Amino acid sequence: ETGVTQTPRHLVMGMTNKKSLKCEQHLGHNAMYWYKQSAKKPLELMFVYNFKEQTENNSVPSRFSPECPNSSHLFLHLHTLQPEDSALYLCASSQGLAGGRDTGELFFGEGSRLTVL
Protein backbone atom coordinates (compact mmCIF):
# COMPACT_ATOMS: atom_id res chain seq x y z
CA GLU A 1 0.00 0.00 0.00
CA THR A 2 1.56 3.27 -1.08
CA GLY A 3 1.91 6.15 1.38
CA VAL A 4 -0.20 8.73 -0.51
CA THR A 5 -2.91 7.57 -2.88
CA GLN A 6 -4.74 9.80 -5.33
CA THR A 7 -7.85 9.03 -7.34
CA PRO A 8 -8.71 9.29 -10.12
CA ARG A 9 -5.37 9.19 -11.91
CA HIS A 10 -6.91 10.74 -15.01
CA LEU A 11 -9.98 12.93 -15.36
CA VAL A 12 -11.54 14.62 -18.36
CA MET A 13 -14.34 17.06 -17.70
CA GLY A 14 -16.30 19.75 -19.41
CA MET A 15 -16.41 23.30 -18.23
CA THR A 16 -19.86 22.85 -16.70
CA ASN A 17 -19.15 19.58 -14.87
CA LYS A 18 -18.62 19.04 -11.18
CA LYS A 19 -16.03 16.48 -10.11
CA SER A 20 -13.84 15.74 -7.13
CA LEU A 21 -10.25 14.61 -6.62
CA LYS A 22 -9.49 12.40 -3.65
CA CYS A 23 -6.29 11.97 -1.67
CA GLU A 24 -5.62 9.54 1.16
CA GLN A 25 -2.44 9.18 3.20
CA HIS A 26 -1.52 6.13 5.29
CA LEU A 27 1.54 7.68 6.97
CA GLY A 28 -0.01 9.17 10.09
CA HIS A 29 0.94 12.67 9.00
CA ASN A 30 -0.69 15.81 10.28
CA ALA A 31 -0.37 18.10 7.26
CA MET A 32 -1.79 17.69 3.76
CA TYR A 33 -1.35 19.81 0.66
CA TRP A 34 -2.66 20.37 -2.84
CA TYR A 35 -0.15 21.44 -5.49
CA LYS A 36 -0.79 22.22 -9.17
CA GLN A 37 1.86 21.18 -11.70
CA SER A 38 1.72 22.67 -15.20
CA ALA A 39 4.27 22.10 -17.94
CA LYS A 40 7.43 24.22 -17.66
CA LYS A 41 6.20 25.89 -14.46
CA PRO A 42 7.04 25.43 -10.77
CA LEU A 43 4.86 23.31 -8.59
CA GLU A 44 2.27 25.80 -7.40
CA LEU A 45 1.00 25.52 -3.84
CA MET A 46 -2.79 25.71 -3.64
CA PHE A 47 -3.92 24.71 -0.15
CA VAL A 48 -2.42 23.54 3.12
CA TYR A 49 -4.24 21.74 5.93
CA ASN A 50 -2.71 21.08 9.31
CA PHE A 51 -4.64 18.93 11.79
CA LYS A 52 -7.71 19.26 9.49
CA GLU A 53 -7.61 23.07 9.61
CA GLN A 54 -6.85 25.09 6.50
CA THR A 55 -3.71 27.13 7.11
CA GLU A 56 -3.02 28.32 3.59
CA ASN A 57 -5.10 29.31 0.57
CA ASN A 58 -2.71 30.61 -2.05
CA SER A 59 -5.24 32.90 -3.75
CA VAL A 60 -6.88 29.95 -5.46
CA PRO A 61 -10.07 30.69 -7.50
CA SER A 62 -13.27 29.62 -5.80
CA ARG A 63 -13.98 27.09 -8.56
CA PHE A 64 -11.52 24.92 -6.58
CA SER A 65 -12.95 23.95 -3.20
CA PRO A 66 -10.89 21.83 -0.78
CA GLU A 67 -12.25 19.63 1.97
CA CYS A 68 -10.35 17.89 4.73
CA PRO A 69 -12.66 15.73 6.86
CA ASN A 70 -9.76 14.21 8.85
CA SER A 71 -5.97 14.17 8.83
CA SER A 72 -5.88 11.20 6.44
CA HIS A 73 -8.19 12.43 3.70
CA LEU A 74 -8.16 15.46 1.46
CA PHE A 75 -10.52 16.31 -1.38
CA LEU A 76 -10.47 18.92 -4.11
CA HIS A 77 -13.94 19.71 -5.46
CA LEU A 78 -13.99 21.12 -8.98
CA HIS A 79 -16.77 23.06 -10.68
CA THR A 80 -17.06 25.33 -13.73
CA LEU A 81 -13.37 24.95 -14.50
CA GLN A 82 -11.54 26.61 -17.38
CA PRO A 83 -9.29 24.95 -19.99
CA GLU A 84 -6.26 26.64 -18.39
CA ASP A 85 -6.97 24.61 -15.25
CA SER A 86 -5.82 21.50 -17.10
CA ALA A 87 -2.78 20.24 -15.18
CA LEU A 88 -1.45 17.56 -12.88
CA TYR A 89 -2.83 18.01 -9.37
CA LEU A 90 -0.53 16.61 -6.72
CA CYS A 91 -1.46 15.82 -3.17
CA ALA A 92 1.22 15.60 -0.50
CA SER A 93 1.48 15.00 3.21
CA SER A 94 4.09 15.68 5.89
CA GLN A 95 4.51 15.13 9.60
CA GLY A 96 5.14 18.81 10.28
CA LEU A 97 5.00 22.00 8.28
CA ALA A 98 8.72 22.69 7.90
CA GLY A 99 10.48 21.56 4.74
CA GLY A 100 13.22 19.31 6.00
CA ARG A 101 14.06 15.74 6.78
CA ASP A 102 12.37 14.14 9.81
CA THR A 103 9.74 16.85 10.11
CA GLY A 104 8.54 18.51 6.96
CA GLU A 105 9.61 16.15 4.19
CA LEU A 106 6.77 16.01 1.68
CA PHE A 107 5.43 12.67 0.52
CA PHE A 108 3.62 13.05 -2.78
CA GLY A 109 0.96 11.01 -4.49
CA GLU A 110 1.31 10.27 -8.19
CA GLY A 111 -1.19 12.96 -9.07
CA SER A 112 -4.48 13.33 -10.88
CA ARG A 113 -4.07 14.42 -14.51
CA LEU A 114 -6.98 16.77 -15.23
CA THR A 115 -8.07 17.82 -18.70
CA VAL A 116 -10.77 20.47 -19.04
CA LEU A 117 -12.46 20.60 -22.42
Added chain:
Amino acid sequence: GQSLEQPSEVTAVEGAIVQINCTYQTSGFYGLSWYQQHDGGAPTFLSYNALDGLEETGRFSSFLSRSDSYGYLLLQELQMKDSASYFCAGDMDTGRRALTFGSGTRLQVQP
Protein backbone atom coordinates in the same frame (compact mmCIF):
# COMPACT_ATOMS: atom_id res chain seq x y z
CA GLY B 1 9.30 38.11 -3.06
CA GLN B 2 9.95 34.42 -3.20
CA SER B 3 11.47 32.72 -6.22
CA LEU B 4 13.91 29.94 -6.95
CA GLU B 5 15.80 29.78 -10.24
CA GLN B 6 17.31 26.66 -11.75
CA PRO B 7 18.37 25.69 -15.29
CA SER B 8 15.63 24.14 -17.36
CA GLU B 9 17.69 21.30 -18.86
CA VAL B 10 21.00 19.55 -18.32
CA THR B 11 22.50 16.72 -20.35
CA ALA B 12 25.31 14.42 -19.22
CA VAL B 13 26.71 10.97 -19.97
CA GLU B 14 26.66 7.83 -17.89
CA GLY B 15 29.34 7.75 -15.24
CA ALA B 16 29.82 11.51 -15.26
CA ILE B 17 29.20 14.08 -12.52
CA VAL B 18 26.57 16.77 -12.90
CA GLN B 19 25.74 19.80 -10.77
CA ILE B 20 22.30 21.40 -10.77
CA ASN B 21 22.29 24.92 -9.37
CA CYS B 22 19.51 26.74 -7.57
CA THR B 23 19.50 30.41 -6.64
CA TYR B 24 16.82 31.94 -4.52
CA GLN B 25 15.49 35.34 -3.63
CA THR B 26 13.68 35.76 -0.40
CA SER B 27 13.76 37.92 2.65
CA GLY B 28 13.89 34.95 4.99
CA PHE B 29 14.89 31.35 4.58
CA TYR B 30 14.89 28.19 6.71
CA GLY B 31 16.36 25.64 4.34
CA LEU B 32 16.60 24.14 0.87
CA SER B 33 15.22 20.78 -0.22
CA TRP B 34 15.67 18.78 -3.41
CA TYR B 35 13.11 16.49 -5.00
CA GLN B 36 13.34 14.07 -7.93
CA GLN B 37 10.45 13.35 -10.29
CA HIS B 38 10.49 10.72 -13.02
CA ASP B 39 8.09 11.13 -15.93
CA GLY B 40 4.63 10.09 -14.82
CA GLY B 41 5.74 9.67 -11.22
CA ALA B 42 5.47 11.44 -7.91
CA PRO B 43 8.15 13.84 -6.70
CA THR B 44 10.33 12.14 -4.09
CA PHE B 45 12.52 13.73 -1.45
CA LEU B 46 16.29 13.64 -1.96
CA SER B 47 17.89 15.96 0.57
CA TYR B 48 17.56 18.97 2.84
CA ASN B 49 20.08 21.63 3.88
CA ALA B 50 19.28 23.84 6.84
CA LEU B 51 22.89 24.85 7.44
CA ASP B 52 25.64 25.96 5.09
CA GLY B 53 27.77 23.20 3.71
CA LEU B 54 27.58 19.86 2.01
CA GLU B 55 25.20 17.01 2.82
CA GLU B 56 26.08 13.67 1.26
CA THR B 57 23.71 10.77 0.67
CA GLY B 58 25.27 8.07 -1.44
CA ARG B 59 25.80 9.28 -5.00
CA PHE B 60 23.86 12.48 -4.33
CA SER B 61 25.14 15.50 -2.44
CA SER B 62 23.52 18.85 -1.77
CA PHE B 63 25.16 22.13 -0.87
CA LEU B 64 23.87 25.39 0.58
CA SER B 65 25.44 28.82 0.95
CA ARG B 66 23.10 31.22 2.71
CA SER B 67 25.40 34.19 2.18
CA ASP B 68 25.22 33.62 -1.57
CA SER B 69 21.52 32.57 -1.63
CA TYR B 70 22.66 29.57 -3.60
CA GLY B 71 22.57 25.83 -3.47
CA TYR B 72 23.26 22.91 -5.71
CA LEU B 73 22.58 19.22 -6.12
CA LEU B 74 25.55 17.10 -7.18
CA LEU B 75 24.95 13.74 -8.80
CA GLN B 76 27.97 11.44 -9.17
CA GLU B 77 28.48 8.25 -11.17
CA LEU B 78 25.43 9.05 -13.25
CA GLN B 79 23.18 6.19 -14.25
CA MET B 80 20.48 6.07 -16.92
CA LYS B 81 17.86 5.82 -14.18
CA ASP B 82 18.89 9.27 -12.95
CA SER B 83 17.16 10.80 -15.99
CA ALA B 84 14.38 12.79 -14.35
CA SER B 85 13.37 16.29 -13.32
CA TYR B 86 14.99 17.74 -10.22
CA PHE B 87 13.34 20.49 -8.18
CA CYS B 88 14.81 22.70 -5.53
CA ALA B 89 12.34 23.87 -2.92
CA GLY B 90 12.68 26.56 -0.30
CA ASP B 91 11.26 26.62 3.19
CA MET B 92 10.65 30.35 3.31
CA ASP B 93 10.22 32.67 6.26
CA THR B 94 7.05 34.36 5.09
CA GLY B 95 4.64 33.15 7.72
CA ARG B 96 3.72 30.38 5.37
CA ARG B 97 5.13 27.01 6.43
CA ALA B 98 5.03 25.23 3.12
CA LEU B 99 7.59 24.74 0.40
CA THR B 100 8.05 27.01 -2.60
CA PHE B 101 9.36 25.08 -5.60
CA GLY B 102 11.62 26.04 -8.47
CA SER B 103 10.51 25.25 -12.01
CA GLY B 104 12.67 22.15 -12.21
CA THR B 105 15.71 20.96 -14.14
CA ARG B 106 15.25 18.12 -16.57
CA LEU B 107 18.33 15.87 -16.53
CA GLN B 108 18.95 13.65 -19.54
CA VAL B 109 21.60 10.98 -19.03
CA GLN B 110 22.99 9.61 -22.27
CA PRO B 111 24.88 6.34 -22.82
